[in-house]
Amino acid sequence: SQKIEQNSEALNIQEGKTATLTCNYTNYSPAYLQWYRQDPGRGPVFLLLIRENEKEKRKERLKVTFDTTLKQSLFHITASQPADSATYLCALPGLPGYSSASKIIFGSGTRLSIRP
Amino acid sequence: NAGVTQTPKFQVLKTGQSMTLQCAQDMNHEYMSWYRQDPGMGLRLIHYSVGAGITDQGEVPNGYNVSRSTTEDFPLRLLSAAPSQTSVYFCASSLAGQGKYEQYFGPGTRLTVT
Numbered sequence: 387s388q389k390i391e392q393n394s395e396a397l398n399i400q401e402g403k404t405a406t407l408t409c410n411y412t413n414y415s416p417a418y419l420q421w422y423r424q425d426p427g428r429g430p431v432f433l434l435l436i437r438e439n440e441k442e443k444r445k446e447r448l449k450v451t452f453d454t455t456l457k458q459s460l461f462h463i464t465a466s467q468p469a470d471s472a473t474y475l476c477a478l479p480g481l482p483g484y485s486s487a488s489k490i491i492f493g494s495g496t497r498l499s500i501r502p
Numbered sequence: 503n504a505g506v507t508q509t510p511k512f513q514v515l516k517t518g519q520s521m522t523l524q525c526a527q528d529m530n531h532e533y534m535s536w537y538r539q540d541p542g543m544g545l546r547l548i549h550y551s552v553g554a555g556i557t558d559q560g561e562v563p564n565g566y567n568v569s570r571s572t573t574e575d576f577p578l579r580l581l582s583a584a585p586s587q588t589s590v591y592f593c594a595s596s597l598a599g600q601g602k603y604e605q606y607f608g609p610g611t612r613l614t615v616t
Contacts, residue, residue, distance in 0.1 A: 395542075418603060429506075429592050429607030430545070475544060477605075480560075489560065490535065490605060494544035 388413050390493040392476060398499045401468060407461040407496045409476035416478040419452055419459050424473045424495065433474075434461075466500045473497045503528050508593050508608035515583040515615045523578040523611050525593030533598040534576040535560070535605070536568065538589040545592065551576055552599065583615045 393408040409419070418437045422430035436443045436452040436459065443450045449462040463470050473495040480489035509524045527534065535550040537560075547560030551570040565587060567579040576595075580587060590612050594605040 420603065420605075422605075427610075429594075429610055430605075431607070432604035435603055477545075479603075480547070489547065489550055489558070490603075491547060491561070492537070492545040494542060 388478075388480060388491060390476060390478060390491060392474075392493040392496045394496045395494075396497040396499070398501060399466060401466060401500050401502050403466055405463040405466045405470070405498055405500070407474050407498065409459040409461065409493055411457050411478060414457065414478060415454075418479065419450075420477040420490070421448075421450055421459075421461050422475045422477060422492075424475060430475055430492075463498075468500045468502055471498060471500050505529065506593055506595055506606050506608035508591075508611050510611060511609065512612050513614070515580070515613065517583060517585060517615060519583050521580055521583065523580075523591055523593075523613070525576045525578065525608060526574050527576075527593075527595040527606070528574065529595065529597075529606065530573060531595035531597050531606070532573065532600075533596045533605075534570065535594045536566070536576070536578045537592045537594065538562065538587075539592060539610075540589050548578065548591075580613075583613075585615045587613065588615045589613060 389412045391410045420435045421433045424430040434450045436450045447464045451460045475495045476493045480491045506527045532553045536548040537545040549568040551557045593608040596605045
């Protein structure tokens with residue numbers, strides 16, 4: 387069955403450094419991969435989507451890579467700030483291709499803390 | 503737009519009681535989903551719908567029913583609540599049918615079953 391692993395349950399880094407979060411998956415060939423941010427007591431908020439034919443995607447201080455050979459995505463936050471502290475979730479469609487776009491499966495998340 | 507709304511925000515049930523968690527969206531999204539979130543387990547998909555009249559099971563559908571009679575509403579029914587259903591429930595919607603795969607989540611319903 388499909389499995390998604392986000393390698394670190396928690397990550398603590400100093401303000402200004404680059405945070406790197408990992409998402410690994412098995413038994414998948416996803417057409418795309420998404421990253422979400424979740425603050426305590428709130429629903430997840432979409433950040434970025436990267437498609438299988440894209441190696442890298444950027445949005446402001448965020449960068450996502452997608453290696454379909456390694457079955458891995460890396461999520462980077464550069465020049466991190468305490469306001470970036472949150473839980474970050476990766477998500478993939480539960481079936482190959484785009485046809486199951488509603489059957490999105492989430493990883494368990496990585497709790498990121500940025501200390502001043 | 504109000505986005506995705508969920509009611510109630512909090513609910514306490516006794517074992518065996520039934521209830522319906524409400525979810526509505528005003529963005530004309532065809533795709534809607536229900537997730538539950540438990541500590542350390544991330545979000546798990548319960549049921550989803552790709553349009554009015556069409557629903558399907560997710561990862562953990564047992565003990566839950568859904569229906570989709572309109573595009574806007576996607577209620578989740580607990581038929582006979584059990585302590586194992588204590589969780590935070592999130593509803594989400596998207597325009598995945600039009601190639602826009604980002605999901606918009608509601609604020610969640612925190613359910614406790616005693």
